[in-house]
Amino acid sequence: MSESIARAIRSALLERDPRTKVMAARKVARDWRLGRLAFAFDVSMPDVPGRPDAPELLPPNRMPKRGKGGSQRGRIALWHSLAHIEFVAIDLALDIVGRFGGEMGEPFVSDFLSVAADEAMHFALIERHLHTLGSHYGDLPAHNGLWDAAYETRHDVAARLAVVPMVLEARGLDVTPATLERVRNAGDETGAKILSRILDDEIRHVSFGAKHFVERAETLNEPVNGLWKSLVSRHFRGLPKPPFNDSARLAAGLSRDLYAGVA
Template sequence: MRQSVAQAIRGALLERDPRAKTMAARRIARDWRLGRLDFAFDLEMPDVPGRPDAPELLPPNRMPKRGKGGSQRGRIALWHSIAHIEFVAIDLALDMAGRFGAEMSEAFVGDFLSVAADEAMHFALIDRHLRSLGSHYGALPAHHGLWEAAYDTRHDVAARLAVVPMVLEARALDVTPATLERVRAAGDERGAAILKRILDDEIRHVRFGANHFAAVAERLNAERDSLWKLLVSRHFRGAIRPPFNDSARLAAGLSRDLYHGVA
């Protein structure tokens, strides 16, 4: 009897070891693509995914300062924070596919499993880069707020799509180019290449979210932009502020009129 996609995803979500989780995410995406997993949702997703013993997770307001950007300490802190974002992003994509796949479609599952595989690859590249700097993922504290958006929208696929891909991941489109230029100016060409790969992939990830959100809005007979603004006001705790990378957002399916209306 073949394994269900829900069983595979739940196992990866509960995995605590970072390397094992990255390998599991990439394996599930490959097995799904090759037709080795059944489109069946016979298990619920955990409300909290597995986490390694380190890093220590702190509230954002208790996070230590990174230090000066040009210092070795500052560079390590920057890459560690990016590593943590990408690590949690693996779980965000897996949970999206496993929690909402039954009510959506096989295409939805395939899209977000491919996102999980991308995030796993990003994490592996960054952790390798951290090690080349004399550090590793878990060496510094990280903030625990990233999973809150997933937990708060666990009962509503429209809200999850509105907040995670279309707000949180879209924000990466805005901030990554400036980070990339700072890294390149510091002479870190390998780091710049990693960030360029992440930026290119994130455009596709946000587009997946925008496209599936539009499909949900149509199914609900709701106007897409109005529904998005309503759900963001209800479920997103932060503020959506400029500057915006309008060209990258447009490539990802987010019109300027959509997000400027809530900034």
């Protein structure tokens, strides 16, 4: 008898070692693609996924300033923060499948497990790049804001889609081009290639969130824009902040009339 998709995801979520979690996430995605996992949701997801002993997790307001981007210290801080975002993103993609895949269906599972595999690859690329700078993931503190958003929306798939892909990941579409340009101008062509790959992948990830949010709104017989705005105001602290990368957002299925009035 095949292992259930829920059990495979729960096991990957509970992995504490970053490299083991990367391999576990990629294996879950591969096993699902190859038909080795049963579409069964017979275990619950943990409220808190496995975390390594380092980095130390601090509230966002206690995070140290990153420093000047041109210094070695500033470069390490930038890449460490990106590594942490991608590490938590693995858990976000796994959790949305394990928590809501049963009600949302197999295409939803396939979409977000492909996201988990991408985030695992992104983390591995950034971690390797950190090593070339003489550092590694865990060297600096990080904050838990991304997972806090997942916990806040753990009971409602529409809220999770509204906040995580359509606000937090969409923010990555806004800020990554400027970061990429800064990295390229500093002569870090390898880093620029990594960020370019991540930006392309994240457009697809946000598009999955937007697509399944629209489907969910239709199932609930709710207007898409009204439902999104109401869920964001209820579950997201603060507002989506301009400037927006309108072209990347549009490519991901987020029209300006959705978010411009909320900013």
